[in-house]
Amino acid sequence: MKQVDERQDAIEAAAKAAIAAQASAAESKEEVEALMAKARSEAAEIVDTAKLEASQMLTSSEEKARTTAEKIAAEAKANVEKSIEAAKRELHDETLELIALATEKVIHTKLDKKADAALIVSALKDSK
Amino acid sequence: MAKLSRRAIATYVAEQLTAGDSKKVVLQLAAYLVDTRRTKELSLIIRDIQFYLSEAGAVSGVVTTASELTAETKKAVEKYIKEQTGAKTVALDSLIDPSVIGGVKVSIPGRELDATVSRSLTVLKTRFKKA
Numbered sequence A: 001m002k003q004v005d006e007r008q009d010a011i012e013a014a015a016k017a018a019i020a021a022q023a024s025a026a027e028s029k030e031e032v033e034a035l036m037a038k039a040r041s042e043a044a045e046i047v048d049t050a051k052l053e054a055s056q057m058l059t060s061s062e063e064k065a066r067t068t069a070e071k072i073a074a075e076a077k078a079n080v081e082k083s084i085e086a087a088k089r090e091l092h093d094e095t096l097e098l099i100a101l102a103t104e105k106v107i108h109t110k111l112d113k114k115a116d117a118a119l120i121v122s123a124l125k126d127s128k
Numbered sequence B: 001m002a003k004l005s006r007r008a009i010a011t012y013v014a015e016q017l018t019a020g021d022s023k024k025v026v027l028q029l030a031a032y033l034v035d036t037r038r039t040k041e042l043s044l045i046i047r048d049i050q051f052y053l054s055e056a057g058a059v060s061g062v063v064t065t066a067s068e069l070t071a072e073t074k075k076a077v078e079k080y081i082k083e084q085t086g087a088k089t090v091a092l093d094s095l096i097d098p099s100v101i102g103g104v105k106v107s108i109p110g111r112e113l114d115a116t117v118s119r120s121l122t123v124l125k126t127r128f129k130k131a
Helices: A002-110 A113-126 B006-019 B022-035 B039-055 B071-085 B117-127
Strands: B058-065 B089-096 B103-108 B111-116
Touching (some): A113 B103, A113 B111, B006 B039, B039 B058, B103 B117
16 A cells, blocks of 8 residues: 555656646747747848948949049040140131231232332321 | 440430531540440430430331332321321331331330231231130
8 A cells, every 4th residue: 555655656746747847848948939039030130230231331332433433524524625625726726827827928919019008007097 | 534324425415416416426425435435335325315305306216117118108107206206306217127018117215106917917826826
């Protein structure tokens, strides 16, 4: 009988231990799940931050590249305009030289003494 | 002998020339400049004399043209100088310079009129050139 009682006690103790172990296991599982959830959340946050930083770096690089391209284009445009202006100026001056030369040639052949005398009288009147 | 100033010399010579004693004063001036070793100042002294003479109403000048002046144009130049300076008499030296092409350049003490064709062409070339 005593043996039966001892066995009964042992069985009850084993059952209690099993229940406690089950409870402990359940508790551990919840803790693990909470840790896993936290880890997943942190990982997601890290990934999001990394994506954001990468995106910002990309935007900054694009901005720099655009600014540089615009600067190069503006400089090129200014150089072209400068060259055009210089060419225009040169053409203008050469035209003046040619006009003066042509006028000189024409006057040399056309201006006789009579015309020159008239020119002199006219010039003296104009300068009064 | 104290060195006379250029102004004093020019004034004296101008006065003598106005008085009509030109030959004597010219000889005096030449002798003085040689004696005082100041012949290098001759052109400046002549310019000063011309200035004083012009102030006294006797203007002398140089007229530059491409060909010889006609009587009519010479008269027109003299009239122009008289009107511009109030001169009583005008003495002109004529200079023929074909490089002026046409027109006239009148140089009198203190002023100059350049109405030559070559000058007009130079103005055309320089004034209208883009800087």
